[in-house]
Amino acid sequence: MPYAPRRGHTLLIPSGTASSPDQMHLFVIITERCDANRHLLVNLSTIRKGVHFDPACIVEVGQHPFVTARSYIAYRLARTDHAAHLTKCVDGWTFHQREDVSPQLLARICDGVLQSEFIKRADRRYFREVTGL
Numbered sequence: 065m066p067y068a069p070r071r072g073h074t075l076l077i078p079s080g081t082a083s084s085p086d087q088m089h090l091f092v093i094i095t096e097r098c099d100a101n102r103h104l105l106v107n108l109s110t111i112r113k114g115v116h117f118d119p120a121c122i123v124e125v126g127q128h129p130f131v132t133a134r135s136y137i138a139y140r141l142a143r144t145d146h147a148a149h150l151t152k153c154v155d156g157w158t159f160h161q162r163e164d165v166s167p168q169l170l171a172r173i174c175d176g177v178l179q180s181e182f183i184k185r186a187d188r189r190y191f192r193e194v195t196g197l
Contacts, residue, residue: 067154067161069103069147071096072170074130076160077107077153090130092137092165093150094174095194102144104191106173109138121176129163137176139183144190 073093080087091105111117111134121137153159165173177183177191191197 067151069150072164074162097147098194101147106142108135118182120180139180142187
């Protein structure tokens with residue numbers, strides 16, 4: 065059965081650089097599919113000492129099975145992806161599905177979209193249009 069993206073799903077998506085080509089980040093799908101068959105995704109990044117981060121949504125160890133270090137949602141890296149692209153990448157083993165976020169964590173992540181100073185206006189507007197918030 066083909067993968068069907070849904071709000072609350074998490075995906076490990078390649079995000080490597082030339083120096084770390086195998087790096088992956090956990091992304092959370094935070095909207096259901098819109099009329100254009102797209103979803104908004106945000107990713108988790110590890111909080112590093114001495115490095116500025118977006119405080120709109122902090123994710124502590126244990127709030128998701130994948131999180132092994134204090135992390136934050138990097139709203140500035142939000143992205144929209146076509147549902148068919150997500151399906152193709154998961155079914156082709158480029159993206160890897162992980163455990164869904166809890167309803168409580170999903171609500172906090174969505175609240176952060178409206179609070180973050182770093183999310184692009186277009187992404188915030190898209191989120192509001194799709195969710196009605």
